Amino acid sequence: MAGAAKMGPRCTMGLSNTLFVMALLLSGVASLKIQAYFNETADLPCQFTNPQNISPSELVVFWQNQEKLVLYELYLGKEKPDNVDPKYMSRTSFDQDNWILRLHHVHIKDKGLYQCFIHHKRPKELVHLYQKNSYLSVIANFSQPEIIPISNITENSDTNLTCSSIHGYPEPKKMYFVLKTENSSIEHDGIMQKSQDNVTELYNVSISLSVSSLDVTSNMSIFCILQTEQMETQLISLPFYIAPKIPQPKDYNLWIGAMLLTSIIVWALVFLLIRWKRKKKKQPGVSHERETIKEEREENEQTEERVKFHVPERSAEEAQRAVKSSKTPLGEKSATHF
Numbered sequence: 001m002a003g004a005a006k007m008g009p010r011c012t013m014g015l016s017n018t019l020f021v022m023a024l025l026l027s028g029v030a031s032l033k034i035q036a037y038f039n040e041t042a043d044l045p046c047q048f049t050n051p052q053n054i055s056p057s058e059l060v061v062f063w064q065n066q067e068k069l070v071l072y073e074l075y076l077g078k079e080k081p082d083n084v085d086p087k088y089m090s091r092t093s094f095d096q097d098n099w100i101l102r103l104h105h106v107h108i109k110d111k112g113l114y115q116c117f118i119h120h121k122r123p124k125e126l127v128h129l130y131q132k133n134s135y136l137s138v139i140a141n142f143s144q145p146e147i148i149p150i151s152n153i154t155e156n157s158d159t160n161l162t163c164s165s166i167h168g169y170p171e172p173k174k175m176y177f178v179l180k181t182e183n184s185s186i187e188h189d190g191i192m193q194k195s196q197d198n199v200t201e202l203y204n205v206s207i208s209l210s211v212s213s214l215d216v217t218s219n220m221s222i223f224c225i226l227q228t229e230q231m232e233t234q235l236i237s238l239p240f241y242i243a244p245k246i247p248q249p250k251d252y253n254l255w256i257g258a259m260l261l262t263s264i265i266v267w268a269l270v271f272l273l274i275r276w277k278r279k280k281k282k283q284p285g286v287s288h289e290r291e292t293i294k295e296e297r298e299e300n301e302q303t304e305e306r307v308k309f310h311v312p313e314r315s316a317e318e319a320q321r322a323v324k325s326s327k328t329p330l331g332e333k334s335a336t337h338f
């Protein structure tokens with residue numbers, strides 16, 4: 001008898017443990033999966049239909065979390081805060097019509113199992129009527145990924161970029177860059193850097209990329225993509241554009257073209273200047289002719305220096321000859337004029 005008495009408690013403990021595990025397994029199967037956004041409201045359903053149509057004044061309804069802390073209690077039709085854990089005080093509201101307990105300002109820590117219990121209070125006993133388990137998962141949308149150049153982009157240097165996305169939960173699956181040119185699209189996986197806020201438990205994630213200027217031979221658009229767990233969604237950044245830094249052959253041609261155009265204009269100006277001088281010389285009398293020619297020659301020499309073009313000596317002489325030969329038309333013109 002003594003031996004049996006000693007054995008008693010151990011046996012009972014073993015049995016109750018087994019029952020507890022079985023209950024957990026069963027409840028695990030039966031639990032509803034619910035989801036809530038961080039800092040928003042979670043709906044914890046009870047789904048009680050009250051088939052026996054028992055009056056609320058005879059019911060004891062309460063919710064507890066997986067640590068058996070009470071979130072809310074409705075005792076015989078009245079709210080009873082006595083058993084409610086301080087951390088759930090004024091964070092809940094009960095929707096009596098739908099048997100839903102609303103938990104406001106959900107934290108990441110609130111994820112887990114919740115149980116709704118309903119008991120029938122009879123005169124002498126409390127009869128277990130109903131139980132509903134639900135598993136709450138909490139998610140926070142990551143921000144749209146943003147590509148930021150780390151350092152100033154200078155001539156012929158690498159472009160170092162980071163892409164970051166903040167305040168999300170749970171950890172994202174994957175983060176990568178896509179480098180797009182007219183004809184190609186290259187995926188570039190980076191090593192995801194994670195940091196978790198020790199209060200909110202939200203994650204910040206980032207990846208880095210270094211693009212060599214040598215690899216940028218045509219316009220490139222870079223996108224950053226974050227793949228999250230929930231509903232396999234993808235968040236895509238705005239594009240970051242990189243233009244080739246090495247001058248293109250096309251640009252070089254353009255440059256040569258500009259040089260050619262400039263020299264043509266300069267030559268044309270020189271030509272016009274000579275023509276203008278020639279005409280101007282027609283105006284003064286013949287007596288000034290020698291002086292004017294001398295001036296012109298000097299001026300031509302100056303022009304040569306200024307423009308730094310090799311103007312053949314001949315052109316000045318030609319101009320002189322041309323001026324001399326124009327004497328006759330000048331005379332004729334004067335004659336007709338007078």
Ligand SMILES: *[C@@H]1O[C@H](CO)[C@@H](O)[C@H](O)[C@H]1NC(C)=O
Nearest residue numbers: 038039040105106167200202
């Ligand atoms: C939670 O939401 C409230 C507004 O409803 C806002 O003021 C508060 O900053 C939010 N908290 C966090 C941690 O996002």
Ligand SMILES: *[C@@H]1O[C@H](CO)[C@@H](O)[C@H](O)[C@H]1NC(C)=O
Nearest residue numbers: 037038040140141142231233
């Ligand atoms: C989170 O993202 C999903 C899908 O992108 C969207 O439907 C939902 O409204 C977002 N929720 C919040 C709280 O931003």
Ligand SMILES: *[C@@H]1O[C@H](CO)[C@@H](O)[C@H](O)[C@H]1NC(C)=O
Nearest residue numbers: 148149150151152153154160
């Ligand atoms: C980039 O250049 C600007 C001005 O040229 C300067 O103010 C800034 O500090 C530079 N940033 C970095 C990261 O070098």
Ligand SMILES: *[C@@H]1O[C@H](CO)[C@@H](O)[C@H](O)[C@H]1NC(C)=O
Nearest residue numbers: 150151152157158159160210
């Ligand atoms: C860019 O990144 C590469 C490789 O990570 C590094 O060698 C280089 O110094 C970085 N350049 C700048 C301007 O930060």
Ligand SMILES: *[C@@H]1O[C@H](CO)[C@@H](O)[C@H](O)[C@H]1NC(C)=O
Nearest residue numbers: 181182183184217218219220
């Ligand atoms: C892309 O392909 C087209 C046709 O094949 C070609 O004409 C063009 O030069 C290519 N562009 C680049 C940047 O390689």
Ligand SMILES: *[C@@H]1O[C@H](CO)[C@@H](O)[C@H](O)[C@H]1NC(C)=O
Nearest residue numbers: 166167195196197198203204
């Ligand atoms: C996440 O990013 C935000 C904005 O850049 C910053 O304020 C915060 O400190 C970061 N949190 C962590 C845990 O790195």
Ligand SMILES: *[C@@H]1O[C@H](CO)[C@@H](O)[C@H](O)[C@H]1NC(C)=O
Nearest residue numbers: 195196197198199200201202
């Ligand atoms: C959060 O982290 C900071 C620095 O890493 C530390 O000083 C602080 O005590 C931490 N807070 C909590 C609540 O753990």
Ligand SMILES: *[C@@H]1O[C@H](CO)[C@@H](O)[C@H](O)[C@H]1NC(C)=O
Nearest residue numbers: 182218219220241242243244
């Ligand atoms: C490259 O981009 C520049 C400016 O963004 C644009 O003017 C040019 O037309 C683009 N070239 C090609 C080949 O798309």
